[in-house]
Amino acid sequence: MIGFEEALARVKAAARPLGSEIVPFGQAPGRILAEPVTARFRMPRTNVSAMDGYAVRESDLGDLPFSLPVAGESAAGAPPGQALPEGSAYRIFTGAPVPEGADRVIVQENTERDAERVTFVRPHGRGRNIRTAGSDFQAGDVLVPAGVELDWRALTTAAAADRAELCVYRQPRVVILATGDELAAPGEAHARAGAIPESVSPGIAAFVRQQGGHLVRRERLPDEPDVLAKAAARALEEADLVVMIGGASVGERDFSRSVFAAPPDYVFPKVAIKPGKPVWLAHVSDRLVMGLPGNPTSALVTARLFLAPLLRGLGGGDVTKAMTFKQGICADPLPACGDRETFLRARRADHGLVLADSQDSSSQRSLAVSDALIRRRPGAKAEPAGAMVAFMVF
Numbered sequence: 049m050i051g052f053e054e055a056l057a058r059v060k061a062a063a064r065p066l067g068s069e070i071v072p073f074g075q076a077p078g079r080i081l082a083e084p085v086t087a088r089f090r091m092p093r094t095n096v097s098a099m100d101g102y103a104v105r106e107s108d109l110g111d112l113p114f115s116l117p118v119a120g121e122s123a124a125g126a127p128p129g130q131a132l133p134e135g136s137a138y139r140i141f142t143g144a145p146v147p148e149g150a151d152r153v154i155v156q157e158n159t160e161r162d163a164e165r166v167t168f169v170r171p172h173g174r175g176r177n178i179r180t181a182g183s184d185f186q187a188g189d190v191l192v193p194a195g196v197e198l199d200w201r202a203l204t205t206a207a208a209a210d211r212a213e214l215c216v217y218r219q220p221r222v223v224i225l226a227t228g229d230e231l232a233a234p235g236e237a238h239a240r241a242g243a244i245p246e247s248v249s250p251g252i253a254a255f256v257r258q259q260g261g262h263l264v265r266r267e268r269l270p271d272e273p274d275v276l277a278k279a280a281a282r283a284l285e286e287a288d289l290v291v292m293i294g295g296a297s298v299g300e301r302d303f304s305r306s307v308f309a310a311p312p313d314y315v316f317p318k319v320a321i322k323p324g325k326p327v328w329l330a331h332v333s334d335r336l337v338m339g340l341p342g343n344p345t346s347a348l349v350t351a352r353l354f355l356a357p358l359l360r361g362l363g364g365g366d367v368t369k370a371m372t373f374k375q376g377i378c379a380d381p382l383p384a385c386g387d388r389e390t391f392l393r394a395r396r397a398d399h400g401l402v403l404a405d406s407q408d409s410s411s412q413r414s415l416a417v418s419d420a421l422i423r424r425r426p427g428a429k430a431e432p433a434g435a436m437v438a439f440m441v442f
């Protein structure tokens with residue numbers, strides 16, 4: 049059985065971008081840029097004022113107080129007007145083109161205005177208050193490089209390039225199939241003896257979206273091979289990645305590996321980790337299938353460890369960002385680790401990482417309050433509280 053590092057390396061190799069598409073701005077948030085965004089023109093387009101005030105020639109300034117006639121007005125959005133006549137000032141607003149000849153803007157607060165003249169009454173300091181043409185960027189400059197996630201900051205820069213559409217990586221289309229006769233829709237389990245709420249796929253669906261995937265559908269299915277086979281065939285037609293939940297283990301009623309017409313061509317059939325050993329990844333008919341164990345904590349831990357980098361990579365994102373470990377202090381004593389690499393659920397508190405009360409792979413209560421996975425190497429010894437540990441944000 050392969051270990052965690054090897055499994056991660058194989059996920060990384062399988063997580064190649066699926067292609068690109070052009071989308072309007074409204075569909076761009078959260079997407080990964082596939083082609084760089086270049087500026088259509090320089091910014092500022094001309095020399096512009098940085099303040100509301102009066103554009104003047106430095107050489108026309110005299111000892112305070114002194115006044116100049118106001119020869120015109122320049123506002124943002126208008127093309128540059130006539131040149132500034134010598135011995136006069138121009139009323140100007142922030143972002144407006146500076147008239148030719150002016151080399152300085154005096155802020156309004158240092159002036160007094162009557163109908164035709166402006167009087168400079170306070171020292172104007174040294175600032176020129178002019179942003180020169182192209183001082184932010186030049187036409188053709190790359191403003192947002194390929195590979196950047198279009199968050200609210202990058203979207204602002206991309207829009208400043210005067211582009212209406214962006215070339216982004218295609219999002220992986222995902223179908224989730226949750227299997228098990230015992231499963232009922234949340235809210236309906238109480239009405240059927242032996243039923244439990246199907247709790248994993250709602251969480252995994254949200255996670256798929258959070259990691260940049262496009263959720264096509266999620267389905268809850270009984271352990272009936274014919275029904276499963278039909279659903280699996282349909283899923284392979286509609287998805288780039290099918291996520292199977294449950295039925296990953298060795299029981300006669302564990303069907304998730306055998307429902308496809310073609311046998312899985314394994315990237316890995318299981319991994320020596322705890323929880324989540326039965327997690328698997330395979331190529332099936334040109335698609336990818338990831339099998340998550342049914343135990344809820346096992347499913348979520350393996351999704352965080354392997355599904356996150358897979359979705360990131362398929363969507364053109366930075367795979368390594370989805371598998372970064374940080375260092376932190378564990379506020380609780382740590383038990384010795386067995387021979388499988390182990391991921392303990394914990395909560396990040398001010399005084400360190402606090403272990404979840406239950407580390408059982410079926411636990412669901414602890415999931416809502418755990419936001420970190422502490423990594424323990426195979427064979428690691430027990431440690432007292434205060435040990436430095438590697439953890440991943442969960």
Ligand SMILES: Nc1nc2c(c(=O)[nH]1)N[C@H]1C(S)=C(S)[C@@H](COP(=O)(O)OP(=O)(O)OC[C@H]3O[C@@H](n4cnc5c(N)ncnc54)[C@H](O)[C@@H]3O)O[C@H]1N2
Pocket residue numbers: 226227228230231244245246247248249293294295296297298299302323324325326340341342343344346409410
């Ligand atoms: N003889 C062996 N038995 C088991 C092994 C093994 O190696 N040999 N592995 C164990 C490990 S580790 C895990 S993890 C589980 C995983 O099993 P499956 O993926 O086959 O999961 P199921 O049997 O379908 O379900 C396990 C458990 O989780 C509940 N479940 C399943 N799906 C959902 C869902 N969508 N929402 C909520 N709960 C779900 C299910 O009712 C079971 O209680 O196998 C061990 N066994």
Ligand code: MOO
Pocket residue numbers: 321322323324325326341343346409410
């Ligand atoms: O994945 Mo199993 O997690 O060890 O119960």
